[in-house]
Amino acid sequence: MSTIAAATTFIALPVVTLDGGDDVAEVKDVLYDADGARLLGFTLNKRGWFRGPMKQVLPWSEVAAVGRDAVMVRDTNALTERDDASTEVAEPPTNRNVIGNVVLTDEGVELGTVADLIVELDEVATVVGYQLDTPAAPPGRHHHGVVFIPLPEQISVSGDALVVPKEVEPFIRDDLTGFGGAVESFRSQLKGAPPT
Amino acid sequence: MMSFRQVRGERVVSSDDAQQMGKLAHLVVDPSTRRLSDVAIDGGKRLVPWADVVAFGPDAVMVSSATGVHAPTDDPAKHDLLDRLVLSDCGNDCGAVHDVEFNPETGELLAILTEQGHVEPDRMLAIGDYAVVIATRPDTEVSGQ
Numbered sequence: 001m002s003t004i005a006a007a008t009t010f011i012a013l014p015v016v017t018l019d020g021g022d023d024v025a026e027v028k029d030v031l032y033d034a035d036g037a038r039l040l041g042f043t044l045n046k047r048g049w050f051r052g053p054m055k056q057v058l059p060w061s062e063v064a065a066v067g068r069d070a071v072m073v074r075d076t077n078a079l080t081e082r083d084d085a086s087t088e089v090a091e092p093p094t095n096r097n098v099i100g101n102v103v104l105t106d107e108g109v110e111l112g113t114v115a116d117l118i119v120e121l122d123e124v125a126t127v128v129g130y131q132l133d134t135p136a137a138p139p140g141r142h143h144h145g146v147v148f149i150p151l152p153e154q155i156s157v158s159g160d161a162l163v164v165p166k167e168v169e170p171f172i173r174d175d176l177t178g179f180g181g182a183v184e185s186f187r188s189q190l191k192g193a194p195p196t
Numbered sequence: 197m198m199s200f201r202q203v204r205g206e207r208v209v210s211s212d213d214a215q216q217m218g219k220l221a222h223l224v225v226d227p228s229t230r231r232l233s234d235v236a237i238d239g240g241k242r243l244v245p246w247a248d249v250v251a252f253g254p255d256a257v258m259v260s261s262a263t264g265v266h267a268p269t270d271d272p273a274k275h276d277l278l279d280r281l282v283l284s285d286c287g288n289d290c291g292a293v294h295d296v297e298f299n300p301e302t303g304e305l306l307a308i309l310t311e312q313g314h315v316e317p318d319r320m321l322a323i324g325d326y327a328v329v330i331a332t333r334p335d336t337e338v339s340g341q
Contacts, residue, residue: 014326018285021324067287070327 002122003066004179006131007039010066014047018064019075023047025054027071030117032127033088036098037155039125040089042071044079056080059089060125098162103132103149105166110135111149114162118148120180127151128183130162148173150183152190165190197306198252200278200296207256208237208244217262218242222276223298224268225305230317232303235259240272252300274325282310283327290315293328 007030014023025044033040041059045051062078063071073079080089103111112132120128129150149172152165171186173179206220218237226233234243235257242265250258268275282290291311298305305317308328321329 013287016283016287016326016329017324018321018329021283021322021327021329023324023326065286067284067289069289070283070287072285072287072329 002120002180004128004176005066005119005121006176007117007119007127009068010042010071013066014070015042015044015058015079016070016072017075017078018072023070024073024076025056025058025079026051027058028053031057031089032117035155037127037153039119039121039127041085054079055082057082057085057089059085066121098130102161103130104161104163105168106163107166109166109169111164111168111172112147115146118176118179120183129179146174148176148179148182150179150186153187197297198300199298199309203252203257204278206252208235208259209256210259210262211250212261215262217244217259217265220257222278223296224275225277225296225320225323227320227323230305230320232298232305234268236268236272236275237265240275241267243268246303249303271325274323277308277323277328280323281327282308282315283329284332285321285329286332290330 010027010030013027015025015027016023026047028043028045030042031040032038039060041057043057044054046054056079058078059080062073062080064074065072098114101114103114105111112134114130115133116131117127118129118131120126129148132147132149134145134147149168155162167189168186171182173182200223203220208217208220210217221236221238221240223232224234224236224243232246234245235249236243244259245264248260248264250260277293277296280293282293284290293308293310295309296305297307308315308317315330319331321331
């Protein structure tokens, strides 16, 4: 069963072992692939007084579960030395931070700026949407404040602006309830299926 | 049936010499068997093995002798289950341990009582520095949100 979560909610969560109940690390940052489409894993800080970065990383494949309050791993073997991790995880692309980027439709309408990435957590963790801060609402604009937009499977994240198809507009949501459904419907529509 | 809160602070007395060994600080559970492994006295610094416990009376815990007393091998603070954080295997906070019910004859745990309800002891996966980890009941908790 998959879960939808906002990526910044993972920061500072303790990493807890299922076999011991010990907090062996905490999440420092989230690692994404070069396209910004997949969550590869987490970099880690130490717990306790001497919080500082840990050399080990936590690849997504080693995560048993992510909840509101902790990231669960089977045991301490989940913490992986960078040498043993895949190249993507050990040397992630560093210029893919989309937070603050403007999001435009392909018709030139500004939807807002990226405040957070919405991730679908499953065997593979994929970026399925963005949380946006929207500009002040001109007349006729339905959404203002914080909104969530689903993303197509392919999105170009180079540069400072992100361009999404105008077809996204009916699928923009005010909260994450049922967001997984909105993502599916939006993606089906892009592929030519009738809108649901 | 007795509970951890009920027996906390009781006198622990060795029957061979009728000496009071100390006051019950907490009860130590073996998470793999879900049974009591020791009675902790002296703030948790000394442990009386379950095998030496003769009876949990209304006024005192009777122990056969003080010779089996040993020091804990790891941090005693994590042994005391009362008020510990309960974390599910999905990574969600399930509240704190309010009390633990046990069978005083066998040392078997009967129920873990949290703010969110009873937890069956066989769902307990680990007792650690950070939390007591429990397995989610299949049809209840929705993982994540």
